[in-house]
Amino acid sequence: xxxxxxxxxxxxxxxxxxxxxxxxxxxxxxxxxxxxxxxxxxxxxxxxxxxxxxxxxxxxxxxxxxxxxxxxxxxxxxxxxxxxxxxxxxxxxxxxxxxxxxxxxxxxxxxxxxxxxxxxxxxxxxxxxxxxxxxxxxxxxxxxxxxxxxxxxxxxxxxxxxxxxxxxxxxxxxxxxxxxxxxxxxxxxxxxxxxxxxxxxxxxxxxxxxxxxxxxxxxxxxxxxxxxxxxxxxxxxxxxxxxxxxxxxxxxxxxxxxxxxxxxxxxxxxxxxxxxxxxxxxxxxxxxxxxxxxxxxxxxxxxxxxxxxxxxxxx
Amino acid sequence: xxxxxxxxxxxxxxxxxxxxxxxxxxxxxxxxxxxxxxxxxxxxxxxxxxxxxxxxxxxxxxxxxxxxxxxxxxxxxxxxxxxxxxxxxxxxxxxxxxxxxxxxxxxxxxxxxxxxxxxxxxxxxxxxxxxxxxxxxxxxxxxxxxxxxxxxxxxxxxxxxxxxxxxxxxxxxxxxxxxxxxxxxxxxxxxxxxxxxxxxxxxxxxxxxxxxxxxxxxxxxxxxxxxxxxxxxxxxxxxxxxxxxxxxxxxxxxxxxxxxxxxxxxxxxxxxxxxxxxxxxxxxxxxxxxxxxxxxxxxxxxxxxxxxxxxxxxx
Numbered sequence: 001x002x003x004x005x006x007x008x009x010x011x012x013x014x015x016x017x018x019x020x021x022x023x024x025x026x027x028x029x030x031x032x033x034x035x036x037x038x039x040x041x042x043x044x045x046x047x048x049x050x051x052x053x054x055x056x057x058x059x060x061x062x063x064x065x066x067x068x069x070x071x072x073x074x075x076x077x078x079x080x081x082x083x084x085x086x087x088x089x090x091x092x093x094x095x096x097x098x099x100x101x102x103x104x105x106x107x108x109x110x111x112x113x114x115x116x117x118x119x120x121x122x123x124x125x126x127x128x129x130x131x132x133x134x135x136x137x138x139x140x141x142x143x144x145x146x147x148x149x150x151x152x153x154x155x156x157x158x159x160x161x162x163x164x165x166x167x168x169x170x171x172x173x174x175x176x177x178x179x180x181x182x183x184x185x186x187x188x189x190x191x192x193x194x195x196x197x198x199x200x201x202x203x204x205x206x207x208x209x210x211x212x213x214x215x216x217x218x219x220x221x222x223x224x225x226x227x228x229x230x231x232x233x234x235x236x237x238x239x240x241x242x243x244x245x246x247x248x249x250x251x252x253x254x255x256x257x258x259x260x261x262x263x264x265x266x267x268x269x270x271x272x273x274x275x276x277x278x279x280x281x282x283x284x285x286x287x288x289x290x291x292x293x294x295x296x297x298x299x300x301x302x303x304x305x306x307x308x309x310x311x312x313x314x315x
Numbered sequence: 316x317x318x319x320x321x322x323x324x325x326x327x328x329x330x331x332x333x334x335x336x337x338x339x340x341x342x343x344x345x346x347x348x349x350x351x352x353x354x355x356x357x358x359x360x361x362x363x364x365x366x367x368x369x370x371x372x373x374x375x376x377x378x379x380x381x382x383x384x385x386x387x388x389x390x391x392x393x394x395x396x397x398x399x400x401x402x403x404x405x406x407x408x409x410x411x412x413x414x415x416x417x418x419x420x421x422x423x424x425x426x427x428x429x430x431x432x433x434x435x436x437x438x439x440x441x442x443x444x445x446x447x448x449x450x451x452x453x454x455x456x457x458x459x460x461x462x463x464x465x466x467x468x469x470x471x472x473x474x475x476x477x478x479x480x481x482x483x484x485x486x487x488x489x490x491x492x493x494x495x496x497x498x499x500x501x502x503x504x505x506x507x508x509x510x511x512x513x514x515x516x517x518x519x520x521x522x523x524x525x526x527x528x529x530x531x532x533x534x535x536x537x538x539x540x541x542x543x544x545x546x547x548x549x550x551x552x553x554x555x556x557x558x559x560x561x562x563x564x565x566x567x568x569x570x571x572x573x574x575x576x577x578x579x580x581x582x583x584x585x586x587x588x589x590x591x592x593x594x595x596x597x598x599x600x601x602x603x604x605x606x607x608x609x610x611x612x613x614x615x616x617x618x619x620x621x622x623x624x625x626x627x628x629x630x
Contacts (some may be wrong), residue, residue: 033616040614055369152467258608261615265601268619273588286580293573299355300576301348304583315630 003031007038010137015110018137022112025129036129039136044257046078046135047244050144050157052182053166058192061227062166062236063145067103069233070141078134078142079111080127082153110134124155125267128260158185159260161253162243164236168193169202174209183209186220188239190232194224218246281314282307318346322353325452330425333452337427340444351444354451359572361393361450362559365459365472367497368481373507376542377481377551378460382418384548385456393449393457394426395442397468425449439470440582443575473500474575476568477558479551483508484517489524498524501535503554505547509539533561596629597622 001009001020009017021039024032049066051059060081067077103109114127131142144160146153157163165186167177177183189210191203206222221239225232247253289303298306316324316335324332336354339347364381366374375396382392418424429442446457459475461468472478480501482492492498504525506518521537536554540547562568604618613621 037614037616040616044609148463258605261608262601262605265604265615265618265622268615269592269622270585270589272619272623273592274585277584277588286577289580290573290577293576294359299352300580300583301352301355303580304587307580307584308587 003034003038007035010039013138015107018110018133019112021133022130025126025133026114028126032129036132039133042136042138043132044135046131046139046142048131048135048142048144048160048162049240050146050160050163050185051166052146052153052157052163052185053190054168054177055148057166057168058227059145059147059166062164062190062192062225062233063143064103065227065230065233066236067109067143069237071103071106071108075140076108076138077110078131078137078139079109079145080130080134080142081111081113081145082123082127082147082156110137110139123152124159125264125271127156128159128264154181154185159256159263161247161256162187162240164188164190164240166190166192167202167206169196169199174202174206183213187218187243188236189220189222190227190236191222191224192227192232194232195226195229199224217250218243277307277311279314281310285310318349318353322350325354326357328453330422333425333448334427336448337445340441340448341429343441347444351447354448357451357453358447359450361446361454361457362477363446363450363457363459363475364555365461365475365478365500366481367461367468367472367478367500368505369483369492370463372481372483373542374460374462374481377479377505377507377540377548378458379418380542380545380548381551382424382458384552386418386421386423389423390455391423391453392425393446393452393454394424394460395445395449395457396426396428396460397438397442397462397471425452425454438467439474440579440586442471443474443579469496469500474571474578476562476571477502477555479503479505479555481505481507482517482521484511484514489517489521498528502533502558503551504535504537505542505551506537506539507542507547509547510541510544514539532565533558592622592626594629596625600625 538550
C-alpha cells in the first residue's frame with residue numbers, strides 16, 4: 001500500500017491502516033514524516049490520560065476498567081502501553097496485555113505496546129506521535145500506561161492532560177512515590193487494593209505528605225479503589241472529569257498542549273541535527289580516536305572540537 | 316579559587332577541591348570543559364560498580380556494607396547516588412544517605428547525590444563525568460547507586476564495569492525485574508533480605524528465569540544476602556572480583572571502557588549542536604509558531620523545516 005492509499009484508509013477509519021501508521025512511527029520508517037505531516041490537521045481532539053505508579057500497583061487493571069467505563073459511555077479509546085522489552089522475547093513483554101482480552105476485541109479500543117529498551121532513543125517522541133496518530137484517527141481518549149516509574153516513562157505520562165498515579169497500601173509506598181518524583185506529576189492519586197490491611201493508614205500517610213505541599217489551585221484528590229473488583233472506578237472517572245474541567249476553565253489545557261507541541265519540535269530538531277552531523281567522515285574520525293583508546297588518545301573534548309571543525313569545514 | 320588553583324588542590328588530594336569540581340560538572344559551569352579536559356589524562360584506573368533494583372530492595376544498605384568491606388581492604392571509594400529530586404525539598408532527597416553516617420565521615424569515602432528530575436537532560440552524562448572526576452582523583456572504586464529502575468537510571472548503571480541487580484523475595488519480583496529490563500544488564504544478582512519467608516522459592520524462580528536465557532560466556536550468579544545483618548557481603552564481593560577477572564581475561568573491560576568513551580563523545584556533540592542551533596532567531600521562530608497554536612498553525616514538520624532553513628542561512 002502506498003502512502004496516499006494508506007492515508008485514505010486511515011481517514012476512512014481502517015484499524016489496519018491505523019496499526020500500519022503507528023508501526024511506521026515506531027520503526028522510524030522513511031515515510032513517517034510525510035504521514036505525520038498529513039494527519040496533523042486532525043490532531044487535538046482527544047483527551048490524554050497518563051497512568052503510572054510502581055510495578056504491581058494494578059495499573060493495567062485500572063486501565064482495563066476505566067476503558068470499559070469509557071466504552072459504556074460510547075467513547076472510543078486508544079491505549080499506548082509503554083513496556084520495557086526483554087532479551088528473552090526480543091520485544092515488548094505482553095504479559096499484562098493478555099488480561100485485556102475482553103477490551104482488546106472491542107473495535108472501539110485500540111491497544112499498542114511500545115518498548116523502552118533497545119530503542120535508539122526518542123521513545124518519548126514516538127509515544128507522543130503514536131498518541132497523535134490515535135488522536136487524528138478520532139479516538140476520544142488516549143491512555144498512556146507505564147510498567148514502572150522510570151524517567152522516560154514519567155516523561156511520557158507527564159505530557160498527558162491528566163496524570164493518574166496509582167499506589168497501593170504498602171509500607172512507605174507514598175514516601176517511595178515522592179522519591180520517584182511521582183508527587184509532582186500527579187493530578188489524581190488512586191490508592192488501589194484498598195481492601196488490604198493498612199489501607200486506612202496508607203491513605204492517611206499520603207494525605208499527610210500531600211499537605212506538606214504549597215497550596216496550589218488544583219489539589220490532587222486521593223481516590224481509594226479496588227480495581228480488580230471494579231470498585232472506585234466511577235470516582236476515578238469523576239475526578240478526571242473534574243480535573244479536565246479545571247484545566248479548561250483556567251486555560252491550562254491549551255497551555256499544556258502548546259507545551260507538548262514545543263517539546264515535539266525541539267525533539268525533531270535534535271534528531272535532524274544528529275542525522276546531519278554523523279556522516280561517514282565524522283564516524284570515521286570518531287573511530288580513529290577510539291582505535292587509539294586509551295593510550296595516545298585525545299581528551300574527549302579535543303575529539304569533539306575536531307569533529308565540530310570537520311562539520312564546519314563541510315558546509 | 317581560579318581553575319588552575321582548583322586543579323592543583325584537586326591533584327594534591329583535596330576533598331574540598333574534589334567536591335568543587337563535581338559541583339562544576341553538576342551545574343554545567345562554564346569552566347567545566349576545561350576542568351574535565353585537564354583531568355582526562357588520569358581517568359581509567361577506577362573500577363566501576365553499578366547497583367540497581369526496585370525501590371525498597373535495600374540497595375543503599377548493600378552499598379554501605381560493600382563500601383565498608385572495600386575500606387577494610389584499604390581501597391578508596393567514591394559513590395554517585397542517583398536520586399530523584401522532589402518539589403518538597405527542591406533537590407535530591409537524602410533520606411537514604413542519612414543512614415550512611417558511619418561511612419560518610421570516613422575520609423577514604425566520597426559520596427555525592429545527583430538529582431534526576433528538573434535536570435536539563437544529560438543526567439547520564441553528568442553522572443558519567445562525576446565518575447570520571449572520582450576516578451581521576453584516585454578512587455579505586457566508583458559505585459553508582461540508583462533509587463529506582465528508570466531508564467535514565469539504568470542508562471547510568473549499565474555503563475559500569477560490573478552491574479549488581481538487587482532483588483528481594485517478593486512474589487513476582489523476578490518477573491517484574493525481567494519486565495523492567497534488569498535481566499539484560501545484570502552481571503551479579505543479589506537476593507537481599509534472604510531471611511524472609513519465601514526466599515527459597517524466590518531464588519528458585521529467579522534461577523528458573525535465568526535458565527531461559529541463551530548460554531553466554533558469563534552466567535550471572537545469584538547471591539543470597541541479608542545486608543542489614545552484614546550477611547552475604549563477602550560472597551557479593553567475590554562474585555564482583557570473579558566478573559572483573561572474566562572481563563579482563565576476555566578483553567571486555569577495554570571494550571566497555573571504549574564504548575563508554577564513545578557514548579560520552581556522542582553526547583557532548585549532541586549538546587554542542589543544540590547550543591549552537593537554538594540561538595535567538597531560532598527561539599523567536601519557534602515562539603511565533605507556538606503563538607498561533609493550534610489555529611492557523613503549521614505542522615510541526617513545516618516548523619522544523621523553517622528552523623533548519625534559518626540555521627543553514629545563518630552559516
